[in-house]
Amino acid sequence: MQLNSWGMYPIIKKNITVLRDKPSLRNEILNNTECIPFGNGRSYGDSALNEHIIYCKPYNYFLGFDEARGILHCQAGVTLSEIIEAFVPQGWFLKVTPGTKLITVGGAIASDVHGKNHHVEGCFSACIEGFRLMLPNGEIRTCIKEDELFKATCGGMGLTGVILDAKISLKKINSKNIEQTTIKTKNLKETFEAFEKYAYMPYSVAWIDCLAKDDALGKCLLMVGEFADDGDLNFKEKKKLNIPFKFPSFALNHLSVKAFNWLYYAKAPKGVSHQKVDLGTFFYPLDGINNWNRIYGKGGFTQYQFILPKEHSYEGLEEILKRISQSGKGSFLAVLKLYGEANDNYLSFPIKGYSLALDFKIEKGLFDLLDALDEIVVKYGGRIYLTKDVRVSKETFEKGYPMIEKFRSYRKSKAMDTKFASLQSKRIGI
Amino acid sequence: MSYVLIIGAKSDIAQAVAREYAKHGYSLYLAGREIQTLHSLATDIKIRTSVAVELLEFDLGAFHTHQAFYENLQEKPLGVIVVAGYMAEQKKCESDWAETLNTITVNYTGAVSILNIVANDMEHNKNGFIVGVSSVAGERGRKANYIYGSSKAAFTAYLSGLRNRLYESGVHVLTVKPGFVATKMTIGLDLPPKLTAQPEKVARDMFQAQQKNKDVIYTKSIWKWVMLVIKMIPELKFKGMSI
Ligand SMILES: Cc1cc2nc3c(=O)[nH]c(=O)nc-3n(C[C@H](O)[C@H](O)[C@H](O)COP(=O)(O)OP(=O)(O)OC[C@H]3O[C@@H](n4cnc5c(N)ncnc54)[C@H](O)[C@@H]3O)c2cc1C
Ligand SMILES: NC(=O)c1ccc[n+]([C@@H]2O[C@H](COP(=O)([O-])OP(=O)(O)OC[C@H]3O[C@@H](n4cnc5c(N)ncnc54)[C@H](OP(=O)(O)O)[C@@H]3O)[C@@H](O)[C@H]2O)c1
Numbered sequence: 001m002q003l004n005s006w007g008m009y010p011i012i013k014k015n016i017t018v019l020r021d022k023p024s025l026r027n028e029i030l031n032n033t034e035c036i037p038f039g040n041g042r043s044y045g046d047s048a049l050n051e052h053i054i055y056c057k058p059y060n061y062f063l064g065f066d067e068a069r070g071i072l073h074c075q076a077g078v079t080l081s082e083i084i085e086a087f088v089p090q091g092w093f094l095k096v097t098p099g100t101k102l103i104t105v106g107g108a109i110a111s112d113v114h115g116k117n118h119h120v121e122g123c124f125s126a127c128i129e130g131f132r133l134m135l136p137n138g139e140i141r142t143c144i145k146e147d148e149l150f151k152a153t154c155g156g157m158g159l160t161g162v163i164l165d166a167k168i169s170l171k172k173i174n175s176k177n178i179e180q181t182t183i184k185t186k187n188l189k190e191t192f193e194a195f196e197k198y199a200y201m202p203y204s205v206a207w208i209d210c211l212a213k214d215d216a217l218g219k220c221l222l223m224v225g226e227f228a229d230d231g232d233l234n235f236k237e238k239k240k241l242n243i244p245f246k247f248p249s250f251a252l253n254h255l256s257v258k259a260f261n262w263l264y265y266a267k268a269p270k271g272v273s274h275q276k277v278d279l280g281t282f283f284y285p286l287d288g289i290n291n292w293n294r295i296y297g298k299g300g301f302t303q304y305q306f307i308l309p310k311e312h313s314y315e316g317l318e319e320i321l322k323r324i325s326q327s328g329k330g331s332f333l334a335v336l337k338l339y340g341e342a343n344d345n346y347l348s349f350p351i352k353g354y355s356l357a358l359d360f361k362i363e364k365g366l367f368d369l370l371d372a373l374d375e376i377v378v379k380y381g382g383r384i385y386l387t388k389d390v391r392v393s394k395e396t397f398e399k400g401y402p403m404i405e406k407f408r409s410y411r412k413s414k415a416m417d418t419k420f421a422s423l424q425s426k427r428i429g430i
Numbered sequence: 431m432s433y434v435l436i437i438g439a440k441s442d443i444a445q446a447v448a449r450e451y452a453k454h455g456y457s458l459y460l461a462g463r464e465i466q467t468l469h470s471l472a473t474d475i476k477i478r479t480s481v482a483v484e485l486l487e488f489d490l491g492a493f494h495t496h497q498a499f500y501e502n503l504q505e506k507p508l509g510v511i512v513v514a515g516y517m518a519e520q521k522k523c524e525s526d527w528a529e530t531l532n533t534i535t536v537n538y539t540g541a542v543s544i545l546n547i548v549a550n551d552m553e554h555n556k557n558g559f560i561v562g563v564s565s566v567a568g569e570r571g572r573k574a575n576y577i578y579g580s581s582k583a584a585f586t587a588y589l590s591g592l593r594n595r596l597y598e599s600g601v602h603v604l605t606v607k608p609g610f611v612a613t614k615m616t617i618g619l620d621l622p623p624k625l626t627a628q629p630e631k632v633a634r635d636m637f638q639a640q641q642k643n644k645d646v647i648y649t650k651s652i653w654k655w656v657m658l659v660i661k662m663i664p665e666l667k668f669k670g671m672s673i
Contacts, residue, residue, distance in 0.1 A: 001612055002623045018617070061470050062477040072477075086478040 003055065006293055007044040007390060008246075009300025009362050010423070015052045019059040019077065025162060026138035028054065029419060036422040037158040039107030040079060042100055044303045045390030046423035047111070047157050054162055056106050062086070063165060070170045071129060076106030076163040081237075081287075083168075088235040088279070092170040093227075095127040099205075099335070101284050106163040111387035112155035112348040116203040116283070119340035123348055125154035131166035136419035140164065152410050155348035157386055159411060159420045159430065175228040176235040178203070178282040180275045184268050188218025188318055195338045195354075198224045203282070208334040209265050210358060213325050218317065220336060221268050225282055238280060242290040247297050296361045304370055305385040306377045307339060307355035316380035317356060320373055324358070327369050331358035346407040347430075349385045357388065367391050386424065397428045404430065431481060435459040435507040437488060437544065438514020442613035443563065445471055446633035447511060452479045454637065459507060461488035461499075462514065490514055490540025491532070500547045509640070510548045511561040512541045516578075517615055523577040530577050537581035542588055549592055552601040559602045561640055562589045566607050566648065569657045572673060593645060605646045606636050609653035625650065 001016055017028050038053040060077035081101040098113040112123045130144040143150040153160045185191045201224040208220045308316040335357045342351040360366050374396045383400025384392045398404055411417045434451045436444050439460035448458055452475045465485045472483040516536035518529040552558035568582030593603035610626040627650045635649040648654040
């Protein structure tokens with residue numbers, strides 16, 4: 001079995017243990033020096049990588065559903081896509097979902113993922129009633145929101161133990177469709193104004209054209225939406241396209257990125273327009289293409305996602321976009337999102353402000369550029385999203401996460417640091 | 431909705447097959463030894479879909495119980511899928527008759543015993559389908575696992591004869607020949623990723639082939655070509671090889 005993270009960088013040799021049942025997991029944890037849980041490898045970098053990984057996705061039973069309260073109890077390897085397939089037809093949807101449904105519940109908790117509605121619903125942990133976790137000594141602990149273990153585990157990147165199962169609160173829907181409004185803006189100022197204007201909408205996200213310069217810097221397509229109320233719950237997975245092999249490395253050059261951005265941006269009508277789209281198209285546009293990560297070729301790619309506090313978001317973003325546009329390094333996707341208040345988990349990424357996520361092919365000079373961007377992020381009091389990261393320095397990371405010492409000492413006090421580690425945790429010393 | 435009876439339901443492939451058929455609206459009889467351990471799978475499937483799931487105790491080696499087992503099924507299944515299998519270590523089989531016999535019993539005689547009963551009923555009703563999970567290992571005997579391989583070869587031949595016999599009554603028989611599959615059976619083996627299927631893939635391939643009344647499938651399909659090459663090697667040469 002070959003398991004890589006989504007960025008396909010780094011590729012390392014690993015020993016894989018499949019999580020099948022609690023007794024064998026316990027043995028595995030007790031008899032091994034160091035390991036890290038692995039869900040469905042949709043994290044971009046090295047958060048789920050180490051020489052020994054516990055592959056959790058096959059541990060995927062639905063354990064119970066409390067229909068009166070909309071609480072689903074399931075094992076950690078269940079994917080969001082399985083939840084959607086089973087529950088949308090019954091009129092239920094996830095309260096919080098990231099931009100792909102091909103992730104496990106364990107991965108969603110460990111990264112405390114967020115969606116297009118962070119400013120309304122918060123992170124994934126907000127819809128978790130509780131979960132069970134196997135600790136370094138093989139003991140199984142049940143955690144609820146008030147526990148320190150809960151705060152360390154949600155966003156804790158698999159470093160506190162193996163999440164076994166969780167109770168997730170779902171929300172009622174009356175349609176599989178989204179009423180979407182698309183707003184095309186001409187520059188960063190308009191983009192920010194549009195975000196604020198539509199902040200009352202439950203879902204919002206913007207695609208930024210990163211190669212735009214000068215007056216057009218920060219032009220975007222902002223898509224906002226809410227669930228329709230048409231009673232149509234007939235959700236079917238669409239047929240997928242497939243990228244059958246890794247593209248040669250010259251495929252994704254500057255020009256093709258430009259063409260892509262242009263096509264995407266150009267396709268949308270001017271100003272404000274309305275569409276009714278199905279939830280797959282709205283939430284998971286990229287899931288329709290299998291293995292799309294292969295377009296970046298053999299060397300792999302990474303996603304650079306940072307967030308800036310609201311008061312500095314505008315100037316910070318302007319500076320960063322200028323810097324990227326100068327560098328001429330293409331980013332296929334640049335996604336801008338508005339965030340609500342931070343929660344009190346130790347390492348959850350979101351803070352009140354704006355976040356930008358950009359994809360870059362791994363190539364010479366890239367990490368220098370990202371180091372330069374880091375400086376700007378730090379200058380404005382921002383932070384980097386660990387689940388996307390493969391290269392951030394210990395210093396940059398620490399400056400962004402003031403609760404890191406709490407996390408470190410908690411891990412130490414429970415001997416978690418002796419059992420659970422990833423390439424990432426070792427690089428940044430957590 | 432119609433029932434499908436899955437024999438050897440505790441197997442990893444069988445669990446994926448159960449979910450696949452349930453997803454398409456079939457109710458399930460899940461049969462195997464110490465089947466109550468499948469209670470969580472039954473719950474899982476009932477939450478994911480709304481089909482009925484029943485767990486039934488069944489041992490392929492207990493031939494004398496097979497007739498009564500089938501008769502006791504309240505509603506007769508539309509389809510019967512034999513997934514159970516046993517792969518002992520070849521070396522062990524060579525010196526341990528019990529291991530060899532169990533291999534033959536699970537992979538061949540046990541399957542024949544229950545399918546004979548099923549086939550008679552389906553032929554009489556002129557309705558139904560049968561799926562047998564055999565293996566590419568049955569295509570040519572190799573020193574590395576010919577006890578297992580020969581029992582699968584026998585099962586493959588049985589299924590082909592059964593298909594031939596039931597053709598006129600409109601009962602369809604599908605032979606599934608997996609290559610490598612990542613399951614309990616192969617845990618710890620260093621399988622080449624390009625040739626190894628996940629159980630879910632085997633289940634999808636099986637379902638689609640069965641619905642389309644296919645006769646024989648390889649999964650992954652590349653195994654058809656791999657086996658073609660292996661079968662073409664002249665015996666004179668093959669007997670000296672280690673593959
Ligand atoms: C196209 C795409 C879009 C995305 N959009 C978003 C987005 O909008 N918002 C967002 O927040 N994220 C987003 N992500 C990132 C993704 O949601 C996270 O990386 C998520 O954690 C991946 O989950 P996974 O199951 O694949 O876990 P993996 O990638 O395998 O692991 C991620 C982390 O979870 C830990 N982990 C996994 N399972 C367990 C377990 N059972 N117990 C303990 N720890 C465990 C791992 O150790 C690792 O630290 C996106 C990713 C992609 C590819
Ligand atoms: N994995 C592969 O690479 C591969 C390749 C080709 C073909 N196959 C075939 O695929 C099928 C499924 O295998 P798998 O990989 O899913 O392996 P598996 O998980 O080991 O399943 C084998 C199943 O057969 C059951 N079984 C054994 N003896 C039995 C008996 N006397 N009565 C009833 N059930 C019995 C076992 O039940 P218990 O749990 O009670 O022992 C077990 O659930 C088998 O026929 C196998 O030969 C597998």
